[in-house]
Amino acid sequence: DAGVTQSPTHLIKTRGQQVTLRCSPISGHKSVSWYQQVLGQGPQFIFQYYEKEERGRGNFPDRFSARQFPNYSSELNVNALLLGDSALYLCASSQGQGGYTFGSGTRLTVV
Amino acid sequence: AQSVSQHNHHVILSEAASLELGCNYSYGGTVNLFWYVQYPGQHLQLLLKYFSGDPLVKGIKGFEAEFIKSKFSFNLRKPSVQWSDTAEYFCAVTNAGKSTFGDGTTLTVKP
Numbered sequence: 130d131a132g133v134t135q136s137p138t139h140l141i142k143t144r145g146q147q148v149t150l151r152c153s154p155i156s157g158h159k160s161v162s163w164y165q166q167v168l169g170q171g172p173q174f175i176f177q178y179y180e181k182e183e184r185g186r187g188n189f190p191d192r193f194s195a196r197q198f199p200n201y202s203s204e205l206n207v208n209a210l211l212l213g214d215s216a217l218y219l220c221a222s223s224q225g226q227g228g229y230t231f232g233s234g235t236r237l238t239v240v
Numbered sequence: 241a242q243s244v245s246q247h248n249h250h251v252i253l254s255e256a257a258s259l260e261l262g263c264n265y266s267y268g269g270t271v272n273l274f275w276y277v278q279y280p281g282q283h284l285q286l287l288l289k290y291f292s293g294d295p296l297v298k299g300i301k302g303f304e305a306e307f308i309k310s311k312f313s314f315n316l317r318k319p320s321v322q323w324s325d326t327a328e329y330f331c332a333v334t335n336a337g338k339s340t341f342g343d344g345t346t347l348t349v350k351p
Contacts, residue, residue, distance in 0.1 A: 185337030
């Protein structure tokens with residue numbers, strides 16, 4: 130069974146640019162969540178989507194947005210990148226309110 | 241805002257020693273509780289979860305956790321650790337679609 134897949138695995142962007150990260154959930158999973166993880170800290174919740182609707186939003190600025198497609202895959206968009214946006218971005222999926230299965234993440238470096 | 245506190249940043253044990261990792265959360269309402277583990281070079285994996293019912297939950301690899309509502313705690317335990325348990329452990333709380341993770345505890349088990 131394929132797990133949660135994220136692309137790209139690594140990305141380098143310049144300050145002010147925009148980035149789109151992609152996530153494919155496990156087949157049958159309708160819920161997708163996005164997290165930001167910086168070194169030494171736990172994952173910080175950004176968004177949760179369920180059945181293509183936003184169900185939860187963390188304390189991130191409006192530069193962060195996401196959407197979920199009819200096939201339950203998801204994209205995370207970050208506009209006007211700042212150096213502080215450099216982090217590992219994690220996607221996780223679940224069938225409902227159960228525990229999440231995480232992907233390996235996208236390492237974003239902003240220079 | 242809900243928060244999760246993991247008391248120990250780094251724990252070092254010898255093989256066969258007993259393990260208890262503390263986790264306290266701040267939210268007073270109904271929550272779902274999780275422990276995740278991240279082995280070196282791997283992505284986050286679900287160890288166990290609590291939604292309701294028996295406050296003592298058993299997870300994979302001999303781990304268990306006890307939910308004590310009056311103490312807002314969900315401590316992780318294992319009677320006898322193995323070298324292969326060396327990893328980072330994260331406690332997480334989910335409420336109304338929003339998940340909050342602790343900053344993690346690094347466990348090093350000496351052979």
